Amino acid sequence: MDRQQEFVLRTLEERDIRFVRLWFTDVLGFLKSVAVAPAELEGAFSEGIGFDGSAIEGFARVYESDMVAKPDPSTFQVLPWETPEGGHYSARMFCDIAMPDGSPSWADPRHVLRRQLSKAGEAGFTCYVHPEIEFFLLANLPEDGREPEPADNGGYFDQASHATATHFRRHAIEALEAMGISVEFSHHEGAPGQQEIDLRYADALTMADNVMTFRYVVKEVALTQGVRATFMPKPFTGQPGSGMHTHVSLFEGDQNAFYSPEDPYELSETGKAFVAGLLHHAREISAVTNQWVNSYKRLIRGGEAPTTVSWGRANRSALVRVPMYSPGKASSRRVEIRTLDSACNPYLAYSVILAAGLKGVEKGYELPPAAEDNIWTLSDSERKAAGYAELPQNLGEALTEMEQSELLPDALGEHVYDFFLRNKRVEWDNYRSAVTPYELRTLLPVL
Numbered sequence: 001m002d003r004q005q006e007f008v009l010r011t012l013e014e015r016d017i018r019f020v021r022l023w024f025t026d027v028l029g030f031l032k033s034v035a036v037a038p039a040e041l042e043g044a045f046s047e048g049i050g051f052d053g054s055a056i057e058g059f060a061r062v063y064e065s066d067m068v069a070k071p072d073p074s075t076f077q078v079l080p081w082e083t084p085e086g087g088h089y090s091a092r093m094f095c096d097i098a099m100p101d102g103s104p105s106w107a108d109p110r111h112v113l114r115r116q117l118s119k120a121g122e123a124g125f126t127c128y129v130h131p132e133i134e135f136f137l138l139a140n141l142p143e144d145g146r147e148p149e150p151a152d153n154g155g156y157f158d159q160a161s162h163a164t165a166t167h168f169r170r171h172a173i174e175a176l177e178a179m180g181i182s183v184e185f186s187h188h189e190g191a192p193g194q195q196e197i198d199l200r201y202a203d204a205l206t207m208a209d210n211v212m213t214f215r216y217v218v219k220e221v222a223l224t225q226g227v228r229a230t231f232m233p234k235p236f237t238g239q240p241g242s243g244m245h246t247h248v249s250l251f252e253g254d255q256n257a258f259y260s261p262e263d264p265y266e267l268s269e270t271g272k273a274f275v276a277g278l279l280h281h282a283r284e285i286s287a288v289t290n291q292w293v294n295s296y297k298r299l300i301r302g303g304e305a306p307t308t309v310s311w312g313r314a315n316r317s318a319l320v321r322v323p324m325y326s327p328g329k330a331s332s333r334r335v336e337i338r339t340l341d342s343a344c345n346p347y348l349a350y351s352v353i354l355a356a357g358l359k360g361v362e363k364g365y366e367l368p369p370a371a372e373d374n375i376w377t378l379s380d381s382e383r384k385a386a387g388y389a390e391l392p393q394n395l396g397e398a399l400t401e402m403e404q405s406e407l408l409p410d411a412l413g414e415h416v417y418d419f420f421l422r423n424k425r426v427e428w429d430n431y432r433s434a435v436t437p438y439e440l441r442t443l444l445p446v447l
Contacts, residue, residue: 004073005045012038012091015078021092022049022071023212025109027058027419029291029345031212033092034069044071048098058419059097059107067105069095075209080178081220094209106415109347113205116351116411120358125250125257127354130184130201130334133214133342134242136193136235137168141228145437148235150193151227158188169195172221179217181210190304191239201247204350211244211346233290233341234297241298243305244342247323248353249334250274259333265313265322265370266333272367275311275320275335277360278353279368282309282319282339284405285352286391287398287424288412289340293431296394298341301376306338308388310371317375319391339391348412348420355411396428 012020020041021033034051036044053059053067075094097108104111120127137151173183182200189196197218199210215231222229234241250257250270258271267275290299298305304316311320321336340349359365368387375388383390392398402408402421409417 002073004076005042008073008076008093009038009042011076011078012041015089017078017089017091019090020071021079021090022069022095023092024069024095024097025212025345025347026056027107027109027345027348027416028423029109029212029343029348030057031216032056035090041071044069045073049095050100053097053105053107058416058423059105066100068098068100068102070098071095077179077213080175081224092213094212106413107419109345109416110205110208112412112416113208113347113351115413116354117204120250120354123358123361124252125358126252127204127350128201128249128251128334129204129207129350130199130247131207131211131340131346132196132198132243132245132247133211134189134194134196134244135218135229135231135342136191136242137195137222138193138228138230138235141230147237148228148230150191150236152188153192154188155192156188156190168222168225168227169197171225172197172218175217175221176214179213181213189240189242191236194239194242201249204354208346208350215342231342233292233295233343234303240304242342243298243338244340244344245336245338246340246350246353247334247336248274248357250357256330256333258335259330261330266324266327267322267335268333270361271322271333271335273360273363273365274357275322275360276365276367277357277363278320278335278337279309279311280360280365281352281356281405281407283389283392283398284401284408285356286339287395287402288352288408288420289337289344289349290398291344291395291420291424292341293395293427295341295343296392296398299339299391299393306375307391308371308375308383309391310375310388311367312371315371315373315375317373318371348416352408352411355407359407394428395424396432399424399428 019035021035024032048068048070050068052065054065071093079090096110097105099105139149139151142148169186176183184200185198187196218229258268260268301307306319310318312318313322315321319339323336
């Protein structure tokens with residue numbers, strides 16, 4: 001038994017922890033959990049916990065359903081709010097999913113990201129990410145399809161628009177930091193009820209675990225405050241959607257591979273090629289970074305989200321921008337990808353972003369000129385004249401791009417790639433065939 005496993009077992013005894021939740025994520029990005037007693041954990045470390053993989057989205061066919069969840073002791077954290085008077089703490093650990101013979105499951109999103117990070121490591125890079133996670137607090141969660149009610153009427157950076165929102169962020173941040181997840185900033189976003197909490201940078205695998213924990217913690221804390229939290233990309237017709245702008249950097253040892261003091265943007269040749277890779281493959285990775293039919297309600301003109309394949313420095317209408325908050329500071333040079341929404345599977349999203357960027361570095365893709373225009377205000381002809389390709393406008397278009405991709409089967413693995421496509425085709429077909437309240441309201445009275 002290694003030191004991390006010994007630390008976990010010792011902590012369970014010292015803190016009198018009675019339940020340990022073993023977490024993993026399915027292909028669509030939903031958190032799964034099985035609770036075990038502390039007495040069973042030593043065996044779980046050595047042998048794992050068996051489960052029916054055919055019951056998990058995308059994991060296994062019925063005739064190959066036996067799978068094993070192996071807890072990763074480096075992810076052990078005590079859940080901070082589960083301390084009822086006279087009760088006991090609970091804890092959680094993320095798991096790696098394996099086949100009965102001990103080999104990694106190709107359907108495990110954590111394994112998908114690990115494979116991509118290994119490729120980056122072979123090229124000499126370590127990948128760090130820093131997400132800005134947006135979400136809505138709602139006063140209610142209607143079950144009849146009606147639009148929900150936001151928990152407040154605040155706007156961007158409002159200090160105390162509603163007591164619930166301010167109180168909520170403080171409790172959420174305390175819970176996150178108690179679990180070892182460092183928060184950099186938090187504030188009210190532009191729409192009523194909309195919040196943003198930015199996590200301090202970490203390596204990509206740790207951050208993907210953190211994003212999954214973040215979504216769980218935020219929803220749990222919201223319930224204690226009498227509100228509901230949603231990461232749905234666009235819950236309100238007349239308001240901006242929720243994104244997860246993600247800052248990415250590659251390091252070679254202690255040196256930021258994206259930094260060059262000689263370049264006007266302070267962006268190295270590696271950084272430029274990485275951005276070029278993101279742009280080159282932007283359309284084909286959209287189905288993963290924006291995986292729901294609702295995601296494309298956010299990626300519209302006037303919605304404060306990118307709509308074209310473009311990059312710039314201070315240009316927030318571009319898909320990729322190079323922030324200049326700390327000019328001359330080598331460790332801060334990074335690129336910000338603005339397409340992602342906070343409902344994506346972070347393991348798969350970070351995998352395809354890294355794969356696209358590394359492909360640009362490997363092939364030496366040339367970076368096109370930076371966009372200096374406010375792209376949101378340009379007409380179709382002006383966009384075309386400027387050479388800006390449009391991002392997919394719906395999930396169906398994004399899936400068509402994904403089907404034609406040579407990058408994604410390798411980045412995701414054939415199993416995840418095939419399942420993801422099949423599942424999302426069903427989602428798109430169901431969406432297309434559904435008659436919406438909008439159609440009934442506008443067409444039924446006149447046709």
